[in-house]
Amino acid sequence: MDTKDLLAQALKQCMKKAPLEKITIKDITDACGVSRQTFYRHFKDRQDLVNWYFDKILLESFEHMGEGKTIYDGLVKKFTFIHQEKLFFEAAFKNDDQNNLRDHDFELILAFYTNRIQDKMRHPLSEELQFQLEMYCQGSIYMTVKWLLSNAKTSPQILAKQMTDSMPEKLRKVFTDLDLL
Template sequence: MEAGKQEQMKYRLAEAMKKCMKDTPVERITVKEIVETCGTTRQTFYRNFQDKYDLINWYFDKILQESFEHMGEGRTVYEGLVKKFEFISQERLFFRAAFKSDEQNCLKDHDFQLITEFYTNKIESKSGKKMTEELKFLLEMYCQGSIYMTVQWVLGRKKATPQELARSLVEAMPMELAGVFRSLHLI
């Protein structure tokens, strides 16, 4: 299957997963239900994804890429976060179901890994040097906290607009980490 058609199939499978999530918790959705909803085969599903969590993580990756692709090229952490939260808001049903799941390949863990790698790469490429252990610690702590607050927001436990949530997360950044981000023009 050519790359473009494979990408289209992945999006079709993601749409089918979203439809299934409207009525069924993630843990109870089967690959059989996803492929029946999509009108394809299990073989096609497994050619594209390891399991339903791999599909959820792939879709989330696409959203993150879209939200953060221009950050650092004139776009700040705040602007990247607003974009991410606006998209999550449009797809709230999907994310509410996905973030509720604590199964393997958990979206919270995946988000933590992606965000931490993203910020690490930005800091190291813009500064031209490896992050110190102390800065890594602050970054990991900050990313864990920001994901927790994102999940609270998605589940409706924290009321805020995408802009308010992004502002709160930027303001909550540890002082030393914020200083590094500021010096690299990321906030």
């Protein structure tokens, strides 16, 4: 296990005892036996660690999209992992600090979808399509947080289907035409 993963596991252990905003860098480093200096060599703050961990799972969830995998498949994988790591993500999504996970998720997923579409279309998104994509990404993050904070009563498969079914029509057509949906 590399140092970043070790720090993420320590943070998850700390989250079992305290909300994210109460956890200090010292708490994290004490939990895994590394120095503060080691922490700061890898992350600028606690939220940077949270976002790194989320990036890791999100990128793993979506890395095969376009190679026979669809947005639905990526979402199922993402929601399954979030559900498995419920304690971590509940605390992370509740946090409103600067550089919080909701904002980070939006930036990451918007960039991912934008790049995926542009790579396949070979030109920038129209203003209208960019607007629809941003609105869709904001809505999907809101619904992901709502799902998680309401005890994730719906399965990851049903939530992924609801997300893909709720896509604006023009955006859906682009994703369908590009074999991403």
